[in-house]
Amino acid sequence: MQGNQVLPGKTTSGSRGRSLLAKISDSDVAYSWWHSPVVVIATAVLLVLVLACLFAPLIAPYDPFDPASLQLMDGFSPPMTTSSFSGNHYLLGTDAQGRDILSTILHGGRVSLFVGASATLFAVALGVGMGLLAGYRGGFADAVVMRIVDVQLSFPAILIALLVFGVARSVIPPSLQESAAIWVLIFAIGLSNWAQFARTVRGATMVESHKDYVAAARIAGKGPVKILATHILPNVMGPVLVIATISLALAVIEESTLSFLGVGVPPTQPSLGTLIRIGQQFLFSGEWWILFFPALTLVLLALSVNLLGDWLRDAINPRLR
Amino acid sequence: MTHPVLSVRNLVVDFPDRRQTFRALDGVSFDIAAGEIVGVVGESGAGKSMTGAAIIQLIQSPGRIVSGEILLNGVPITGLPQAEVAALRGKRIGLITQDPLTSLNPLFTIGQQMIETIRRHLPLSESQARTRAIDLLSEAGISDAEDRLGAYPHQFSGGMRQRVVIALAIAAEPELIVADEPTSALDVSVQAQIIGVLKALCERRGTAVMMITHDMGVVAETADRVVVMNKGRIVETGKVADIIRRPSESYTRGLIAAIPSVADARDRKPVAAGVAPLVEVQGLCRDFRLPARTLRQRFAAPVLRAVADVTFEIPRGTTFGLVGESGSGKSTCARMIAGLLPPSSGEVLMEGARISGRKGMSGDQRRRVQMIFQDPYASLNPRWRIRDIVAEPLHGPNRRAGRRDLEEQVAELLRKVRMEPDAMFKFPHQFSGGQRQRIAIARALSSEPEFIICDEPTSALDVSVQAQVLDLMASLQEELGLTYLLISHDLAVVRRMSDFIGVMQRGRLVEKGDTDQVFDAPQDPYTRMLLDSILDISKVA
Numbered sequence: 001m002q003g004n005q006v007l008p009g010k011t012t013s014g015s016r017g018r019s020l021l022a023k024i025s026d027s028d029v030a031y032s033w034w035h036s037p038v039v040v041i042a043t044a045v046l047l048v049l050v051l052a053c054l055f056a057p058l059i060a061p062y063d064p065f066d067p068a069s070l071q072l073m074d075g076f077s078p079p080m081t082t083s084s085f086s087g088n089h090y091l092l093g094t095d096a097q098g099r100d101i102l103s104t105i106l107h108g109g110r111v112s113l114f115v116g117a118s119a120t121l122f123a124v125a126l127g128v129g130m131g132l133l134a135g136y137r138g139g140f141a142d143a144v145v146m147r148i149v150d151v152q153l154s155f156p157a158i159l160i161a162l163l164v165f166g167v168a169r170s171v172i173p174p175s176l177q178e179s180a181a182i183w184v185l186i187f188a189i190g191l192s193n194w195a196q197f198a199r200t201v202r203g204a205t206m207v208e209s210h211k212d213y214v215a216a217a218r219i220a221g222k223g224p225v226k227i228l229a230t231h232i233l234p235n236v237m238g239p240v241l242v243i244a245t246i247s248l249a250l251a252v253i254e255e256s257t258l259s260f261l262g263v264g265v266p267p268t269q270p271s272l273g274t275l276i277r278i279g280q281q282f283l284f285s286g287e288w289w290i291l292f293f294p295a296l297t298l299v300l301l302a303l304s305v306n307l308l309g310d311w312l313r314d315a316i317n318p319r320l321r
Numbered sequence: 322m323t324h325p326v327l328s329v330r331n332l333v334v335d336f337p338d339r340r341q342t343f344r345a346l347d348g349v350s351f352d353i354a355a356g357e358i359v360g361v362v363g364e365s366g367a368g369k370s371m372t373g374a375a376i377i378q379l380i381q382s383p384g385r386i387v388s389g390e391i392l393l394n395g396v397p398i399t400g401l402p403q404a405e406v407a408a409l410r411g412k413r414i415g416l417i418t419q420d421p422l423t424s425l426n427p428l429f430t431i432g433q434q435m436i437e438t439i440r441r442h443l444p445l446s447e448s449q450a451r452t453r454a455i456d457l458l459s460e461a462g463i464s465d466a467e468d469r470l471g472a473y474p475h476q477f478s479g480g481m482r483q484r485v486v487i488a489l490a491i492a493a494e495p496e497l498i499v500a501d502e503p504t505s506a507l508d509v510s511v512q513a514q515i516i517g518v519l520k521a522l523c524e525r526r527g528t529a530v531m532m533i534t535h536d537m538g539v540v541a542e543t544a545d546r547v548v549v550m551n552k553g554r555i556v557e558t559g560k561v562a563d564i565i566r567r568p569s570e571s572y573t574r575g576l577i578a579a580i581p582s583v584a585d586a587r588d589r590k591p592v593a594a595g596v597a598p599l600v601e602v603q604g605l606c607r608d609f610r611l612p613a614r615t616l617r618q619r620f621a622a623p624v625l626r627a628v629a630d631v632t633f634e635i636p637r638g639t640t641f642g643l644v645g646e647s648g649s650g651k652s653t654c655a656r657m658i659a660g661l662l663p664p665s666s667g668e669v670l671m672e673g674a675r676i677s678g679r680k681g682m683s684g685d686q687r688r689r690v691q692m693i694f695q696d697p698y699a700s701l702n703p704r705w706r707i708r709d710i711v712a713e714p715l716h717g718p719n720r721r722a723g724r725r726d727l728e729e730q731v732a733e734l735l736r737k738v739r740m741e742p743d744a745m746f747k748f749p750h751q752f753s754g755g756q757r758q759r760i761a762i763a764r765a766l767s768s769e770p771e772f773i774i775c776d777e778p779t780s781a782l783d784v785s786v787q788a789q790v791l792d793l794m795a796s797l798q799e800e801l802g803l804t805y806l807l808i809s810h811d812l813a814v815v816r817r818m819s820d821f822i823g824v825m826q827r828g829r830l831v832e833k834g835d836t837d838q839v840f841d842a843p844q845d846p847y848t849r850m851l852l853d854s855i856l857d858i859s860k861v862a
Contacts, residue, residue: 031339211699212700216761216764220713220768234704
């Protein structure tokens, strides 16, 4: 009778022949998720918000973009009122034009989330690519990329986004500006966020590229592009995922800030930021709900994504287990 | 009645986690008398370091002592409050750790660290402590100790640092010293000196020493008694000579048999004369530019010659062992021969065709050269399945079309390295170190190479696993007619495996020749020194 015994504990289950779902629910990450109530709540809030925004055209009680359905007489209805004029019920009240706030939030959140997610995706692609190049090549390429990163990180992201936006506005012909606005916004926010991905990936790439499995691939005759794509990239994506979550929240806030400043999406496609800008005009005249609910949505969205990202960073870090 | 200095009674340590409880130590009992050196040996995971950690009560969370006692001079120290345990450490129990680079604070001078430690434990004034620090350092074999008090740890070599750590450990005249792998991070020649210092100091002071090591050679040369551990339990305890010569338990017998010794002449077939060389290394040099510190150096950067004019050849079907201490340039040599690093000058020829400098290598030449790496944890991509890892070098004409064929090919390779073909669907983390090294060998074999460079292929493995991997390499050589370049710091491994041997020192090849000749009648003074300083089980007192 030799050997370290494994004493019977709470559960003992083999890893063979179980469904994927069972494996996921048994993993350490799932365990840590289930055991932090704050994260569970954050996930639930985020899921509700994202799904509601995603299916806004189906869920929203009214179509805020259809001028025919707007009831001007219902303007400034407070929350939870049924209009005596049109018989419509407004859960979160209406704005000056009689638009249902709930519906505008759902549609606006959709724009915000789309811009935030696309900008983050763009930032990840650019940052990871530059980071891989700098980390693997080293030398001159590394020096150039990292100095750009240093310079960019010393400016607030919003300034860079404003700069890009300003330049784009003078370059793009006025006739296209309306339709291109959203893409310019994505480009501007993405460009202001790539630097931190580049820095993280560069460090991780330098570590990974000195490991022997990369040497083995080189001996096998693989070229740098193939090695980067198949060997190094999958091994540096862990931290990228974490930053991307937190960066998503930042991108949504950034979009709102830009829209609030009036340089974001056009008023025909209001985002959360546009709604907040409109709402703040009425704050001191007593119509608080026009500002309050879009702002609350933005806070909830950013907070839940942030909490989730923060938890993810700790959960996938084996040293903190 | 006198008590032993240290007495461990039925010690049980558990590591509970959310699924199950792992029993790291299970009923460990042993004594150490004053002035006695007891070696605690075992393979990784045997619980030897855990025993040391339990004695100084620094078990990492969530581990805890479940039952059993630890007595220091007859007084139990388990369950004492933290403050009292902390007072024991350093004062009554000295500690020597493996890595002298991390156990000294790089921001303080040696003198500051010595004086601080001495004054914490002994009621001495600053100048008295200083005098004592100088005495201790000279006793530990540091010359000009007075001048060196102002030096920082990075100005010391690894061996010197370990001497400082020893001086720190004995500073407060402890009754017991726990030494956890005190020489494992050091070169052979330094290892022997450190062991000598430690032994002399403890004999003079009558300090009891618990020497934790995986290296039977270290125990053979230093310890009075040895405790053999396996999987959290003590297998056998006894006098060193008895255990090494007449082990009674089957586990110990296996362990002893697996340890290669420099005294064992190789039982290899003699190499037939006149076999044409497969690989020729001619005048290989490699310079590294050092970072410039001054403006002048910017224009003429100082150069470190890591490999200088190395020339040797390897006949087909034989093994050439390249030995040397750390920094001797043997790994740089290996990387140049493998084509991972371009040489500064010189070339590597394979049947007359140049293979050094990766760019000039054709696909077929590349196929013929493969490499096995030291660390099987870093040499397999953790995100790839074994099937894809093993099949990676397969491409071009060697890669048969279709997934079914590929899997067949991989299964065949896995069988060659004595593994189940099912393994191909798993990931590297599901395998032990020895199994991973087999997978690495299977990958090397997949391009049907003729020449394999093995860079410290077994130094990350336990002795019994090392023996299996070496056996596998030898039988594959016979089966497939492979030619090996074996790079190792372990002379016993090289003696066992090689037909020819080259000894490197500071980038130069100081001696080369037939293995038995070099081992039995070394010509170069450096080779002689190296062979003399090996701690080997054949040297047991």
